Amino acid sequence: MNVSAGRTARSGSAQKPKARLGALAGVVAFLAFVEYTSGFLQGYYTPMLTDIARHLRVPDADVNWLEGSQLILSALVVPALAKLGDMVGHRRILLWSTALTGLATLALPFAPNFAVFLVCWTLQGFYVVWLPIEIALLWVRSRDIKLRSAVVAKAAGLLVAALEVGAISGALLGGQLIDSLPLFPVLLIPGVLVSVCFVVIAFGVKESPEPTGGRLDIVGLTLVTFAILGFTGGLSLMRLHGFESPLAWGVTLLGLLLVWPFARWELRHPDPIIDVRMFRSPALAPVFITAALFGISVLGSQAPLSTFMRTDPEVYGYGIGAGGFTTSLAIGCYLIGMITGALLFPQVSRLLTPRITLTCAAVLVGIGYLMFLPMHDTFAQVITNMIITGIGSGALVAALPAAAAAGAHESQTGVATGLTNSSKTMGGAVSSAVFGIALMHGATGAAADATATAGSFSGYVTVWVVCGGAALVAAALLLFIVPKNAFQDRPASPAPAAVGGARP
Structure with missing residues (x-):
């Protein structure tokens, strides 16, 4: 980080001071449970998407509607909720969004058809605002802490690690239960956890100081x-x-x-509600573009990866033919990679710079997806690709909201972190539509004599190429466009006001 020399070792060499959470440790612990719940929701359903499709009598390609609907909701609500977080308090928005998520999650098991299930699933997507709102809350509460950017980046890494632990737990539990229980009781479990999460926020998280107020x-x-x-x-x-x-x-x-x-x-x-001057800021615009490119892979590819794992190669000529639990193991390995990337990011950033570390993370995502082109025939090959992709993805998920908070004006923290999520969501929405079209034509060859519910192999190739290419474009953007000292602590100055100007 761009900080003073700090303590000097006995040998005379300068050492950088470590970023410590200090007074933020308590709130980070409670917010970590919130992110655990978020991860559980994201991981729990993935191994059973094929089972949900069969239960609702829709083909695998229609599973992308579930993913796409939540992405659309995210794009719609995050700008408003992020702004409201700055205006009325970030904890209050966490409570509102958690209540809506809980009601929708509890309604999912009772959905009689795909249309109703899709509506409930869409409304469940209010949890997407949790992480950007949490980063904004931590940024506001850390204004008197030294090494502020490094501390918030470290806290973000811990929150993302909790998110991925929750996703692993959800994927493993969901994969195991779907192989042994009917779908109805399996779908009841997440609603209970979201209810507990609401209680944790209500009693464990204090409101952010000095909301900006104003009118929406x-x-x-x-x-x-x-x-x-x-x-x-x-x-x-x-x-x-x-x-x-x-x-x-x-x-x-x-x-x-x-x-x-x-x-x-x-x-x-x-x-x-959104200060569009942010998109002209050299510190923020590349962050939003990178988030959009990253959203193509981290959001748009989840359902295709799951259905590819479940596709029977003896019937369709491609796929892994994995069961629900085996698929959850693969997802677990991917998420362990994300945990590793999220926790390593602040450490590697101290050795290199945040910009270079983010660039390397994007390169890892690109390499991981492009490796699917020659390596997709065995479980071990798929796992290898997913772990490499996961390490880069974890670093990006943790770093992008913190980078936006560091580059934004104090009164626009929630908006800036929310925009990283909105940008990521728009990238995911585009890719989800493209991937759904690519996969919806159905299987060919051996599948012609079977029930044509699997996606086409050419569609999966499209997924891998687009995800890998978008990640490499993001890496080039970070390397050649972003200022060299971006995402680092800077001395206090009026410069951030150029993003949107201090508002009365």
Whole structure:
């Protein structure tokens, strides 16, 4: 980090002081349970996606609708909730979003058909705001701590590690239970955990100091909502009607065009819901772009990886043919890689720089996905690829919100961390639609005589190439565009106000 020399060793060489959590340790412990719950939700259902598809009588390609619907909800609610966190308090937003997540999760087992299940699953996605809101809360509460960026980065690594431990626990438990119990009782368990999470936040987390107050920019929120709905709705129509659909392209283009009046309004508003000047900041714009490219792989590829593992090679000529528990083991290895990456990031950053470390992490993600092209025939090959990808992904998940907090004005911390999640979500929404189209054509060859529920092999190749290529583009962006001293502690100065200006 860019800090003073600190203590001097007996040999006379300068050593960098270590970043310590100190007074933040207590709140980090409670927030770690919140992230454990978030990870549990993300990991628990993955081994049983094929079973859910069979129960609801839909093909594997339609599983991407579940993933895509939560991504759309995330893109819609995170900007508003992130801004509200700055205005009324981050703990309050955590409680609201947890209550909504819990109600939707408890309703999932009772869904009678795919449409109702999709609605409940979508509303469950309010948990996506937890991590950016938590990082914003920690950033605000650490304003008097030395090595602030390093401390928040370390806390973020611990939260992501807790998230991935929860995902491993959820994947292992979900994979084991789905092989031995009916689907209904299996789907009841996550709702109980979210209820406990609500109690933990209510009694264990104190409110962030000095909320900014103000009034919510309703016009800006409406404009950005229609823009996101138009863009993501067009992508959904492409999934239904293919890339040749004029209607799909028209709706997508309309969503993109609505960004212009939204940006114009936000530039004139004294307290915008999203300060679009952030996208011109050399410290923040590359973070948002990197998050969008990263979202392509970390969000868009989850369902395809699971269904590829479950596809029977004796029937379709490709896949691993794994059961639910074996699939959860593979997911567990991937998540262990993410834990390793999240915990190593602050340590490696001290030896190199945050920018170089993030670049290396993106390269690892790209290499891991591109390795699927020659290595996808055995369980060991798939595991190897997923571990490499996981190490890079863990570092990026932990580092991007902290990097945004470090580059944003104090009054815009929640918005900046929320925008990393929104950018990541938009990347995931695009890739989910593209991957769904690529997979929906069904299997060929041997599968022609079977029930055509599996995705096509060419679709899986598309997933691997797009994810790997996007990660390498992100690495190039971090290496050549981002300022060399980005994401590091800087002396106090009025410079951050250039992002959006101090607001009254």
